[in-house]
Amino acid sequence: MNPLADALVAPLSGRADAVLIRPDGSTLSGDALYRLSGQIANVLVGAGLQPGDRVAIQAEKSVEALALYLACLRAGALFLPLNTAYTTAELDYFLGDAEPRVAICDPASEAALGPMARDKGIELLTLDGAGGGTLAEGAATAPDEFATVPREPDDLAAILYTSGTTGRSKGAMLSQDNLLSNTEALVETWRFTSDDVLLHALPIFHAHGLFVAVNVLLRVGGRMIFLPKFDLETVIARLPEATAMMGVPTFYTRLLSDARFDRDLTSHMRLFISGSAPLLAETHQAFEARTGHRILERYGMTETTMSTSNPYDGERRAGTVGFPLPRVEARITDAETGAVLEQGEVGILEVRGPNVFKGYWRMPEKTAEEFRADGFFITGDIARIDAEGYVTIVGRAKDLVISGGYNVYPKEVESEIDALDGVLESAVIGVPHPDFGEAVVAAVVREGGSQIVAEGIQTALQERLAKYKLPKLVYFVEELPRNTMGKVQKNILRDEYQGVFNK
Ligand code: MLC
Ligand code: AMP
DSSP states (O other), X not given: OOHHIIIIIGGGTTOOSEEEEOTTSOEEEHHHHHHHHHHHHHHHHHTTXXXXXXXXXXXXXXXXXXXXXXXXXXXXXXXXXXXXXXXXXXXXXXXXXXXXXXXXXXXXXXXXXXXXXXHHTOEEEEOOTTSOSHHHHHHHHSOSOOOOOOOOTTSEEEEEEEOOSSSSOEEEEEEHHHHHHHHHHHHHHXXXXXXXXXXXXXXXXXXXXXXXXXHHHHHHTOEEEEOSSOOHHHHHHHGGGOSEEEEOHHHHXXXXXXXXXXXXXXXXXXXXXXOSXXXXXXXXXXXXXXXXXXXXXXXXXXXXXXXXXXXXXXXXXXTOOBEEOTTOEEEEEOTTTOOBOOTTOOEEEEXXXXXXXXXXXXXXXXXXXXXXXXXXXXXXXXEEEOTTXXXXXXXXSSOOEEETTEEEOHHHHHHHHHTSTTEEEEEEEEEEETTTEEEEEEEEEXXXXXXXXXXXXXXXXXXXXXXXXXXXXXXXXXXXXXOTTSOBOHHHHHHHHTTTTOO
């Protein structure tokens, strides 16, 4: 038994029809993908991989990168995907913490990562966006037969890093059953079948594009139009071939900004799903007015994969994230005391169910802090559950910015800014942005006599942080607003800068 490989990968064997449609329209059959996963699994084992080892990958989205995920499932390895935007400095931490046996990077990063990998005893292979590189070369000559390694439902299948409000990023450990149970719940809730063709424009290094999109479509034996990224022209051109689309709100606001995106273009579509960041009620309404479709909004987290969803048949209510998924429980508690609140009250959203992760990699204390004794996971999102059971996310207890669906923890950016010569201190906030939903803005206090300018800060940060974490604007202030306890009042800064991107 290997629950995920049995459910997602094994059915590809012998499947002659297309499972992946590439940007140029060429296709890859299920069987070809299956055989490729076997070849890659053989390369990994040849590199010394044992079941339970981690395989890290930072590479452009490609059919081969997806096959690597399937190969890891078959080989009993823990798949560890990394955002392509991470810098070498960020990777140093992830690779040091996760201690993967094998890491795969773009050939362009090989020179920078090679010495790091050697120091850490990691076997480094390469893969580019066109499917070239040493991993693919090895796979081309490797046997395609591979005996899938047995796994138990509680065995780990993946580690996904998520930044922390304090300190370093944490690796969320997801088990076979976490992922498979969630896939089953989503298939049931969203009615996916083998007739579905998903327009897949999300990255596959985060939960949304990988565990929601890919797992669901593999589970039902559907197809995916596998695009390297969200590009408005390509998405509009390929939409007629799709039945369903999943995206972050930015995908939908970008589509709405184009007059070609209308009722005619979308009339054949079965379903549009949104998540990873709040979908403004006004976007939901504008989308319906333009296309006649009501976007189905759902809510999740790396640690829990999906927890709630609006209904397929019932009312998809704008501004809400719907009901807990089958077998998932949700409750609202008091932020200070942890007491369960009355229905309708606003507090911290907690969830429990087979979807909830096994804890943070090698961080038992951090794990313990985020769970209640009765097994509920404290999401850090502020929410309300109404009399009908609809969950509405009203805010975040965690100091977190979500920009275009990517999470940015202000503390991480502040630490980097504060470390620069000429900076006394800084405060990083998220402010409304028409494209990204929220954008990162920094308020910086210079050290006495310092002449540091915004450009200097941006340039210095580029070396240290992924691009999406960089402040889109840097303001210099005399001092940061603080309350009587000395805590920076970010709400005052947010009020002050809230209109800067809407002028
Ligand atoms: C790119 N940039 C961003 C950004 N994406 N800045 C802030 N926020 C982002 N999300 C930077 C680029 O590096 C570039 O910098 C500049 O902004 C303009 O880029 P762009 O060309 O407009 O961006 P694009 O490449 O089109 O990417 C935007 C995007 C992408 C929205 C398509 O960010 C994306 O695919 N987001 C999806 C994220 C996602 O999958 N999240 C799921 C997490 S899982 P410069 O300096 O070069 O101009 C999760 C759980 C759950 O949250 O519930 O699903
Ligand atoms: P991540 O750590 O990338 O998995 O991001 C998880 C966070 O994204 C959640 O804790 C929420 O704050 C946010 N999120 C995901 N989906 C939604 C949604 N539909 N509405 C509001 N916030 C969301």
